[in-house]
Every structure is written in C-alpha cells, then in structure tokens.
Amino acid sequence: MRERLEALKDTALQELAAVGSQQELNELRIKYLGKKGPLTEILRGMGALSAEERPVIGQVANDVRGAIEEVIARKQEEYDRLETEKRLSAETIDVTLPGRPSEQGAVHPLNKITQEIEDIFIGMGFTIAEGPEVERDYYNFEALNLPKDHPARDMQDSFYITDEILLRTQTSPVQVRTMEARKGAVPIRIISPGRVYRRDDDDATHSHQFTQIEGLVIDKGIRMTDLKGTLLQFMQEMYGPDTQIRMRPSFFPFTEPSAEVDVSCMMCSGKGCRTCKQTGWIEILGSGMVHPRVLEMSGYDPNEYSGFAFGMGVERVAMLKYGVEDIRHFYTNDLRFLKQFIHL
Incomplete structure (x- = not known):
C-alpha cells in the first residue's frame, strides 16, 4: 500500500x-482529492491492515495528500495572480488622458428675466402675488x-374646460383676488x-402659452404720472440708464385711461434701425389707470381710491434684451440656444 501511495504521489x-x-x-483536484479519487479508495482499504501498519500507512497517506494539496495551492495562487493582473490591465485608467468636460447648468433665460423683473419691482416696494x-x-x-x-373677449378667448372654467388668459385675475382679499385696505x-x-x-412673435407679469398699485391719490415714473424706472433698470419710454393712448376694458408703452430701441439708441422699423421705438407693454368699475367690483370706492395697472410678456422683454428673433426658441429645449445664456 505504501508503494501505491508513493506511485500515486509521483503521478499526481x-x-x-x-x-x-x-x-x-480543477479537474486534477477532483481526480486526486475528490471522494471518488484513488487516494480516497486507498484509504478505505486501511481496514484490512494490522494495528501496527495503520498509523504508518496513515502518515504516508497524509504526506501524499499534503504534497498534492501544496502543489495545487501553489498553482492556484499563480492562476489567481495572473487573473488579477489581467483584470487590472483591462481596467487600467490612463490618468494622462484629458478629462471629460462636465456640463454646467444654467437658469433658463425666461426664468432669469422673471427674476430680474421681480428684483427690480421688489426694490421699488412691490410684493409678489400668485x-x-x-x-x-x-x-x-x-x-x-x-x-x-363684451367684444374684447374675442381677442382672448382661450382654452375652456367648462363654460365657467378656463386656463387664464392673463395674470390680471390675481389683481382682483388680491383686492378682494385685502377688503378695501391700502x-x-x-x-x-x-x-x-x-x-x-x-409664429415668431406669438405663442399659445407665454409668461406674463402684471403690476397693480392701489392707494389714495395715485395718478398717471406715478404710472409713468414707475415704468420709466423699471425700463432704465432693465435696459440701461439712457432708456426712455413713451405712452400712446389705447383701449383696455379694465383701465381708463389706457396706454401702450414703447421703449426706446436699445439696438440703435432711438435713432432708427431694422429692429424698431426705423421708428426708434419698440412697443413693450400695456398699462393704464384702474377702471372705476373694477375698483368698485373689488370693494374699493373709486371716489376715494385710485390706482394703476400694467402688464408685460416676459418673452417680449427677453427677446429685446437678448436680441432673440423667434419666441419659439424659448420652448424648444435646444441646448445650442440655451447654452448661450450660461454666462449672462
């Protein structure tokens, strides 16, 4: 049995x-150390040995198993090392390669203009209502x-959900709701x-949905000159200290008198160019003194109180400020367009 064990060792x-x-x-590990391997078969036959032979043969068998396991372990360690080196080589990062540029986000131009408008009016004592x-x-x-x-509805008839519910066509309802909530307070x-x-x-200048900002002032003794001074201050803050405005008579059902407001062309400083159609002026918003009927319906005595209101499209302000020719650029999510405003 000793000879068989020694021969088994040499062969393995x-x-x-x-x-x-x-x-x-792996196949050799199973072949020589598995439950059906020759070493196990030899050990099962130790029952036929005498009491004196068993410990001797047992020691030889353990030596043979140990020698085989040692070689297998050494081989396995070598294969593990080679596998690790192969994986590391495949996953190597070349630190000399240029890094991938990180995309920098930015505030959307319409949100940016809205924030600028809000900041200007907050600085003049206004608060924001929604x-x-x-x-x-x-x-x-x-x-x-x-x-x-009223025939003026034809210009604003919009998206009705029911006969009495619709998507708002202007932010003027916020003015009414504010006056009702204040219950005559000024x-x-x-x-x-x-x-x-x-x-x-x-089209290039119109959209079925857009962003609007309206303003309302109600108090005793409010005059048209207060409206003009407020709008002039706003335009000079937005477009520069040399900006001028002019007011032209117009009609809005909720204001009387009413006025369209033009701003001096920022492209040519009022001299006349393609942008302003050689007039030197660009129409930018509508305004007027709050109609006495509107005051009365909202709980204010028009004989005691007066006020002014105005409304502007944020897209219109942004188009003039940034020189954008088509309003639809603001809604298409084209990164080529939006990236131009990252550092503005």
Missing part, C-alpha cells in the same frame, strides 16, 4: 507540473369689466408673474 505531481489552465487544475392658472370666468373676465357679451403694490394661455397662432 507529474500531471500537476504539466497543467496549462485553471480548468485542468394665483391659479385654471381660473373662473368671473375673475378672468367679468371682474375685470369684460362681461360675457396700499396695494403687487406684481403677479405666471404662465398664461391664449388661442394664438404660433
């Missing part, structure tokens, strides 16, 4: 020395002196920014 070591792969090593985009017909039209049969100085919706054809 010879085969292990010729191993060429991890798979072959209201629902899904609005009642009463607040969107009737409380603003546009009864159901002063009121608010601006109301938000998204509005109208049945407009989409």
